[in-house]
Amino acid sequence: MHLSEQGIYYGDYLQLDKILNAQDLESEKAGKTAHDEMLFIVTHQAYELWFKQVIYEIDSILCLFEQPVIHDNSPDFYTIFHRLSRVKTILQLLVKQIDIMETMTPLDFLDFRNLLRPASGFQSVQFKVVEAALGLKQPDRHGELYYISQLRPEHAAAIQKIEERRSLLELTNEWLERMPFFKDAGLWERYAPAFPVQEGLHPFWSDYFQLYGLSLLDNERGNLTRFERFFINDEETPFGKLSFEARRNALFIMLYRDFPLFHLHYQYLSLLLDMDEMMSTWRFRHINMVNRIIGLRTGTGGSTGKDYLKAALDRHYIFNEIAALTTFLIERRSLPVLPAELQQRLGFVVK
Amino acid sequence: MHLSEQGIYYGDYLQLDKILNAQDLESEKAGKTAHDEMLFIVTHQAYELWFKQVIYEIDSILCLFEQPVIHDNSPDFYTIFHRLSRVKTILQLLVKQIDIMETMTPLDFLDFRNLLRPASGFQSVQFKVVEAALGLKQPDRHGELYYISQLRPEHAAAIQKIEERRSLLELTNEWLERMPFFKDAGLWERYAPAFPVQEGLHPFWSDYFQLYGLSLLDNERGNLTRFERFFINDEETPFGKLSFEARRNALFIMLYRDFPLFHLHYQYLSLLLDMDEMMSTWRFRHINMVNRIIGLRTGTGGSTGKDYLKAALDRHYIFNEIAALTTFLIERRSLPVLPAELQQRLGFVVK
């Protein structure tokens, strides 16, 4: 077989003329030798390529979630789940990619460090878009408006536009709210006869409240108050990210994840926690790397990269309110049995 | 070929009768079903097996370092380096091993959690021995004496015994002190004529001090004071882990690592930073895991595992003073040329 003149050619398809000719060394321009600047550029470009892919996947997920309804029998939720799994796999690689940057020693970095000022990874628009699309709002960012001052107006605007769109966190909240387990599933009727009901309190929750109390150790009793605020009294949570309804439904999914309808839902909620875990692990390893390469000096952008990352590490968890729901689980063997009609609705058609 | 009656048999050699019969489930004793307790036990046993190996390697390293002298031409330092590399590889696996524990969901853990009280990973004697052998002293531990209260006297004593032995950090400090670069290498004579020397100040350092100043950005000027305190005036450092002499020699190795004598030395110093990085990454991922599995509840030991780990994460860096030396590097192209005689001493015999 000979190379066909027609058809697609690998290098053209991948536009390698662009990709492989986008590395101009500042050290070369300055007439200095700095072998490792190539690594510095290529590594950051690889990050940006993957950020593009991550944004592409998350955008497609947001579009699916923005539909008025995600029918349980459509493939949409499966698609969401599958694509978010892929994002997780990519983030795992991005953490691993730090291994490569760590092969650059401090002395090698000094060869070209000052030539890059004031450019900084801080100016990665795409990374901030990823954070915003997942649900990090500007007021929750460490430094709040600081990063905008470092960006060109069009780039700051691009980030702001994403911040105005409903994020994955918000859309997940809405999706959780739409699940009407308690409203119309007969839960009330099942419990009403059996328990003395506080006025205004759904008996499922008063029942559950009691079971939860029984499963606590002595030094965990403070959690009862939290439980009441979170699931019974609809008081604002410390985070305020999930609505009262969404919180309840998310906990419900975690508890009854063994029902078919919840298999994928539960895996999805776990994936959200993976997002936070991978993003924070990336920040953590990034801190360690920066520490090793520049010590107590400042980053090329002028700020102490390490301190910023440290603050971001502590503050930028997005799905922590979902993680916190774990606090309120009880032993599976104590779970209230669901009414038959609800059980049926959580499963497949049976002839 | 038939199975020889003589000779060694795989299962006997590995004492699998012990290893594979050391898993008794508390849930079984209590007549409850808790499938994941086996995973819980096996994972912790795998950790303890590897801790044994880590201790075995570090102990052999300490023994080599405890010799009055490590001759540059003996294989000892290479052996130290090789074994510490192995420890790093093992620690990387231990971080990865958390992936397995994370396959245990919160609900599955609740099945047997309360049966284990008050046992806790906190009571891992071997882990504390690893920390102590590397250089973590009791007063630097978060909670200081707390952990001792959780251990049997003989176990607390075992840890204390290691704390009294010279640690890897201390032995590294001594080893660094023994390198007499400045004392007898003619460095003084080389610089004396060329620079106006402050009284009592070694001209190499005043020279270097100036070069370092030139390589700083405006907002890094505060580092000059640090430099003076660290390398010129012998004032106590914030950490106080490396002596004045050791600090100077370690920086010298980092600067002149291109000379043959320093190749392995430099790799060794980098390995120490890897130790901190792997231990802290392990703590970090551990925190995330604990957070996911028990949320805001307490660990089986009664304390909030997450808070302890968080405090340990921030405080238990052992080789941070070596990491901080990075702050004081200058561009390789500006490095003072070493006197010929010293250059010779840093290399191989040349006929």
Place this chain on the structure above:
Amino acid sequence: MHLSEQGIYYGDYLQLDKILNAQDLESEKAGKTAHDEMLFIVTHQAYELWFKQVIYEIDSILCLFEQPVIHDNSPDFYTIFHRLSRVKTILQLLVKQIDIMETMTPLDFLDFRNLLRPASGFQSVQFKVVEAALGLKQPDRHGELYYISQLRPEHAAAIQKIEERRSLLELTNEWLERMPFFKDAGLWERYAPAFPVQEGLHPFWSDYFQLYGLSLLDNERGNLTRFERFFINDEETPFGKLSFEARRNALFIMLYRDFPLFHLHYQYLSLLLDMDEMMSTWRFRHINMVNRIIGLRTGTGGSTGKDYLKAALDRHYIFNEIAALTTFLIERRSLPVLPAELQQRLGFVVK
């Protein structure tokens, strides 16, 4: 808080007296120094610990599959899926664990190699049990009966016992056969009017046969014959592992995986391929490692470990017939639309 005299103590619970006192060095007995023998022992013990866990998980999966029926609305299939995912995670670690063994250099291994004869990893009963439980039958093993000659009778018997139990492959085949998509789902009726039907040929398949042909490149036309033998004529396949019914249903799941009922089923089939991938990757890295450590010499067991592993690598794929189904997929956009009644049966109850 003080250490309670009652309750469980970490070290007792984990039976560390057994685990940490099961390392006796042959080199020590022989009065020789061989530092790395400890690593050799501990690494193999860690492998055996994890094999125990893998067997524990697979056994629980087999038990669930051995039930006469796995009701789609029971949690059983989800449990199977979850536990097999865990096995995958463990196998990933076991591959990574080779990194540690590779820190042992050839020269270090020679220090104690001859003392271990004729023991060999070949004698790992548990590893052979894992292979058998997944579906590797003795006649398919490279060397067939050879390994039995290396084992004590009771160990050979233990493996044989597992070989006689229905394996994961066989139980998966049965589970696939029980899915009655074509028998009673109206597929026949839907297609019958539209296509001229060969005698005895289900119209869904003749329809699909045509579509598949359209999606093939010229040089793939040979696959049409395969298709006919696999899915239409019920001729024996080269592997003969999946029955005619099971093959059809597995392909059906792959094609229509977007329907809720198939979400987990499809993930499960993918996991089976992961099993083969991880086992073969382990064998492959094992070969490379053996090659590096003993070169062309023989293993401690007397055979050339490398050649055995190489033959096993090529022959011991268990789920390759499922992997091969990929060959017969067509573009999603060309998939025949399923009859409404069947669509309904593949989804959740909708009120």
Place this chain on the structure above:
Amino acid sequence: MHLSEQGIYYGDYLQLDKILNAQDLESEKAGKTAHDEMLFIVTHQAYELWFKQVIYEIDSILCLFEQPVIHDNSPDFYTIFHRLSRVKTILQLLVKQIDIMETMTPLDFLDFRNLLRPASGFQSVQFKVVEAALGLKQPDRHGELYYISQLRPEHAAAIQKIEERRSLLELTNEWLERMPFFKDAGLWERYAPAFPVQEGLHPFWSDYFQLYGLSLLDNERGNLTRFERFFINDEETPFGKLSFEARRNALFIMLYRDFPLFHLHYQYLSLLLDMDEMMSTWRFRHINMVNRIIGLRTGTGGSTGKDYLKAALDRHYIFNEIAALTTFLIERRSLPVLPAELQQRLGFVVK
């Protein structure tokens, strides 16, 4: 601080306008929906970026090796070692990157597969350049000239040009030849009195030959012939990659790696084996991936990618002759003691 108008801006420096605008989907041009084509493009682009970096590092290594002499006291060999370590780290990432591609299911690939014909990863010029720069010659390639027929003339020429340059394997061979351990180190004189010397046989080797024989098991006796052909009689080896002198010196380094001069040399030889290991692991995982995604179909380039990769996996080992040297090691405790003068030359200057 406000964004400076002067200075370097992150996005400009990385030329993100090129990098992030180089993804045109064929499916989009064809008016079809194929979500995963973006992943396909980005993943391949990330590979090509890293290949560029790998070539950059290897090229710099070749340049250093092409010097007439690498002085033991120059930093060059350390630089070579450091950069090749980095290549290893990058290759490890490239293996891991397959995880991402595996998130593309067969059905998703079919959405756009036929649109790409006849482009193929086979046409990656850079990958072939990497292979050639390491030492893979065209006649040793599976398929020999086949791949050239798939490339544009300028691309085939680029590969050929690298094939004509001395490869890392050849330069390593020359570097090994330059080490004059046996010629002028008094080895001959040390052994001459002690052993009855065969005519023309260096007594070090006859001595070693005997020791090696003693360390062999019965079924390894055939290796003695190999030893004679490899190290004593200078007969062509099966591979013919290392010259007689180079083989001897490489074995010598492996045996006496505990001497300072050999620390880095030994690590370097190990790194070469890592190259083969990572490249072959990449091929192996690639095979598995291709198998899962296209089964028995053909790749987009028209050939059966899997078969090509399989053949390449078996044939494309480059440094296997170095790996094979392991076969000829003897116990460290039996090693002939080197003459004092040679010992001195393998170490540092001692005052």
